[in-house]
Amino acid sequence: MPWRHAPLAYLAGLLAILSAPPALAQESAPFTSPQTTVTVVSEAQAIAPGQPFRLGLRQRIASGWHTYWSNPGDAGEPPQLTLGLPEGAKAGELVFPAPERIPYGPLVNFGYENEVVFPISVTPPATLVPGQTFSVKADGYWLVCAEICIPEEASFTLDLPIEATPRLSPDTAPMFAAAEAALPRPSPWPATAGFAGEAGALQLAGDTFSPASVEEAFFFPAEWGVVENAAPQELTVGPGTLTLSLARAKGELPERLDGVIAITDQAGSRSTYTVSAPLGPVPAAASPALGLWQAALFALAGGLLLNLMPCVFPILAMKAVGIAGLSGAERRTIRGHAVSYTGGVVLSFLALGGLLLALKAGGMVAGWGFQFTSPIFVAAMSWLMLAVGLNLSGVYAVGGPASSGSGLAAKGGHAGSFATGALAVLVATPCTAPFMAAAIGAAFAMPPAATLAVFLAMGIGMALPYALLALFPHLARLLPRPGSWMERLKQFLAFPMYGAAIWLVWVLTMQTGADGVLLALGGGLLIAFAAWAIGAAQAGSGRTGLLAKAAAGLAVLGALALLPQLQGATAAPRIPVAGAAEPWSAARVSELQAKGQPVFVNMTAAWCITCKVNERIALDTDAVQAAFRAGNVALLEGDWTNGDPAISALLKSQGREGVPLYLLYSASGGTPTVLPQILTENIVLQAIEATTRTAARVPGQRSS
Amino acid sequence: MTAAITRRLALRSALLASAVVPLLPRLAHAAPSVGSPAPGFELPDQDGAIHRLADFRGRIMVLEWTNHECPYVRKHYGSGNMQALQAEATGSGIVWLSMASSPEGMQGHVTGTEARELTASRGARPTAVLLDPQSQASRAYAATTTPEMFIIGPDGTLLYMGGIDSIRSTRPADIAKAEPYFRNAMLDVLAGRPVAKAVTQPYGCAVKYAPSA
Numbered sequence: 001m002p003w004r005h006a007p008l009a010y011l012a013g014l015l016a017i018l019s020a021p022p023a024l025a026q027e028s029a030p031f032t033s034p035q036t037t038v039t040v041v042s043e044a045q046a047i048a049p050g051q052p053f054r055l056g057l058r059q060r061i062a063s064g065w066h067t068y069w070s071n072p073g074d075a076g077e078p079p080q081l082t083l084g085l086p087e088g089a090k091a092g093e094l095v096f097p098a099p100e101r102i103p104y105g106p107l108v109n110f111g112y113e114n115e116v117v118f119p120i121s122v123t124p125p126a127t128l129v130p131g132q133t134f135s136v137k138a139d140g141y142w143l144v145c146a147e148i149c150i151p152e153e154a155s156f157t158l159d160l161p162i163e164a165t166p167r168l169s170p171d172t173a174p175m176f177a178a179a180e181a182a183l184p185r186p187s188p189w190p191a192t193a194g195f196a197g198e199a200g201a202l203q204l205a206g207d208t209f210s211p212a213s214v215e216e217a218f219f220f221p222a223e224w225g226v227v228e229n230a231a232p233q234e235l236t237v238g239p240g241t242l243t244l245s246l247a248r249a250k251g252e253l254p255e256r257l258d259g260v261i262a263i264t265d266q267a268g269s270r271s272t273y274t275v276s277a278p279l280g281p282v283p284a285a286a287s288p289a290l291g292l293w294q295a296a297l298f299a300l301a302g303g304l305l306l307n308l309m310p311c312v313f314p315i316l317a318m319k320a321v322g323i324a325g326l327s328g329a330e331r332r333t334i335r336g337h338a339v340s341y342t343g344g345v346v347l348s349f350l351a352l353g354g355l356l357l358a359l360k361a362g363g364m365v366a367g368w369g370f371q372f373t374s375p376i377f378v379a380a381m382s383w384l385m386l387a388v389g390l391n392l393s394g395v396y397a398v399g400g401p402a403s404s405g406s407g408l409a410a411k412g413g414h415a416g417s418f419a420t421g422a423l424a425v426l427v428a429t430p431c432t433a434p435f436m437a438a439a440i441g442a443a444f445a446m447p448p449a450a451t452l453a454v455f456l457a458m459g460i461g462m463a464l465p466y467a468l469l470a471l472f473p474h475l476a477r478l479l480p481r482p483g484s485w486m487e488r489l490k491q492f493l494a495f496p497m498y499g500a501a502i503w504l505v506w507v508l509t510m511q512t513g514a515d516g517v518l519l520a521l522g523g524g525l526l527i528a529f530a531a532w533a534i535g536a537a538q539a540g541s542g543r544t545g546l547l548a549k550a551a552a553g554l555a556v557l558g559a560l561a562l563l564p565q566l567q568g569a570t571a572a573p574r575i576p577v578a579g580a581a582e583p584w585s586a587a588r589v590s591e592l593q594a595k596g597q598p599v600f601v602n603m604t605a606a607w608c609i610t611c612k613v614n615e616r617i618a619l620d621t622d623a624v625q626a627a628f629r630a631g632n633v634a635l636l637e638g639d640w641t642n643g644d645p646a647i648s649a650l651l652k653s654q655g656r657e658g659v660p661l662y663l664l665y666s667a668s669g670g671t672p673t674v675l676p677q678i679l680t681e682n683i684v685l686q687a688i689e690a691t692t693r694t695a696a697r698v699p700g701q702r703s704s
Numbered sequence: 705m706t707a708a709i710t711r712r713l714a715l716r717s718a719l720l721a722s723a724v725v726p727l728l729p730r731l732a733h734a735a736p737s738v739g740s741p742a743p744g745f746e747l748p749d750q751d752g753a754i755h756r757l758a759d760f761r762g763r764i765m766v767l768e769w770t771n772h773e774c775p776y777v778r779k780h781y782g783s784g785n786m787q788a789l790q791a792e793a794t795g796s797g798i799v800w801l802s803m804a805s806s807p808e809g810m811q812g813h814v815t816g817t818e819a820r821e822l823t824a825s826r827g828a829r830p831t832a833v834l835l836d837p838q839s840q841a842s843r844a845y846a847a848t849t850t851p852e853m854f855i856i857g858p859d860g861t862l863l864y865m866g867g868i869d870s871i872r873s874t875r876p877a878d879i880a881k882a883e884p885y886f887r888n889a890m891l892d893v894l895a896g897r898p899v900a901k902a903v904t905q906p907y908g909c910a911v912k913y914a915p916s917a
Contacts, residue, residue: 074848074910075907075911076909077907106913107848107913145910147912148811149909
């Protein structure tokens, strides 16, 4: 630089220093090789006396190369960083983000590709003087491998200004946020593990696990020699448990199995957890993955056992009446009824399976017994049970007087038997018999045709006792002769139907609360009135009959008119997630922003494990909730459990295919900060602090 | 006292078993384990002579997995540590086989001529260098790293498998500071003692494998 320009240059330099710190003063000069670019970075732009901050060893790795985790796997070596700090400063240990599985021939290594930051915490002494500089010297040593391995080492220096209060760097803070998101979090699930000979397993227990929610899992052992690194780990997810099979390696067995488990959920997001499992007996997988034939066999047995489950009991009552009516009937009649009933059951199962498949294909998440999530369905079912019960009690009759039928399902003809079968399936679904969970779980992991085959088997199983009647009609001869006992039995069997109605109303209390129950019972009253009126019409004739029929019709219409209101009553108090969040809408966000309030948006779904864990670990904590309150941050929550076009659009706009999505809008408006999919308390707290600090500043002032 | 008798009995039955085992079909990729018969192999050395495990029955054997271009191997040859161990072993009557395990076209692959030149230029003292470009022995021993060390007893039983020492690094300065796992095991075997640490963690570059046929 020519000398005569010096004052000008000096002034320009001074201005530059005043307006902005030198470019990336918080990152050291890089070490570069064809394989790596490595630096030491600081999350702090300026540090303060006695205030801990983090440094990081940042490796950018050329494509095809990798570096290593603390347990490198079958070969390799973890990186080392030795810090030379000013006197009185203390350094923690290098912290390792969760690794990837890197196969090489028959071997498997654990490490990192592309980019990784290993954080290390530093506590400077309280005696530092603001205005001076904190000089860090760091000696790094690491191995980088593709097919061949190259050890690299470098010394880094970093000078950090000391100020009265620490300042985070806007350039490196995202690196540390990403690094923190990549760190395994403590597993919230109790873990057990065991080995017997060469085989073993690790099991986590938690109600967030279900076959539909976990896509993939892998366990990275913390130590060498315990688990065979390259052996496939078979994943079995049962309701409430996740089990990974592990192959024993040749080293000594420790007292606990330590390591990191990576779980990829249905939404496709991977989250990692540190696990420390006491070693004991080999935990058994909850429900083994079934093949088609096995699943079909289980389904058949499950369907058969379904006949003994309480949900189906009232329907069985109806069927018992039907069978009693067949006593003494002709073989052909018996066979016809049994075939119709079997057809009703089997076709309903197929329809149910098809509907579930269609819902699933449409991106909805529907499980076994999904129709019971609708309060309208539950209320209508309770009325149907009441109506059938009243019929059995003899309040009114359906069909010809000769028919010993049962309400809707006993028009005497085959249509009645078919309807009974369909009704049985509809009511039976919330019940799960032994073997069924395994069969249904397996069914949905199969191609659609196989899924339907399993449902078919289940239907056949449930109808089996009656199908036998069709095959061997002479069995009906074992029934007692027709007589007055049939009428008694019929009247007695009304009581299970009333019981079923009571149970359904109880289900409704869970869904809709007190208002829903009032609507359901009021509707029940109208149905009972209608039944009585029909009975009166059947007994009377002419004008009286006509009037009674009209009254019954009005009462039924009145009951039906109540149904839509049940949907309104659905706003049942649910367990609060992420504090007291309001439901999300784009309009509500702008409204709150206009009021000058920062907004935190949590997009979640009931089936999203990552979401639930984030909420438990990083959102529902006292510290985070307090920070939300202190920052006057409004909490909005979007529930994507059943899909939602508005939420889907927002996800798309953020380049996401699914939940979780966390957005933090500052009070001053503008685009939101997108938080990582894996949250820790620290990440959320820092984001809140950054947002509220920006908001508190006078516009125009530099924000960080 | 009783423990010693039990051990002697076990040794005798192992001797008996080892006479039978070669006649039995062996699982193709069963991992080797200490106390069991060491997996067999049949490989050419640097001069083309064929060696089998059974040829060395009656002598203590050391197998050293190697790839002369691997930085971890270079640590032990560059410092003279490996040559010293080889001299000590062969001086005590031990058969030392260096297993050049890299397939053709990969780092560490050597021909017989190259193996002879390397032995001469490095002052190495193995009994022989065996060439295993098809990964026959690597698969049989489930070898993971270079270097990786195995010791086989005179009866063909595997007595030690693992690392050369305890400090996983490429720095020669660490050799003196490390616990010499392999040498300790070798001294135990020479003295007729049970090996105190019979399985240790090997460290180094990944063994290069030929694609499986």
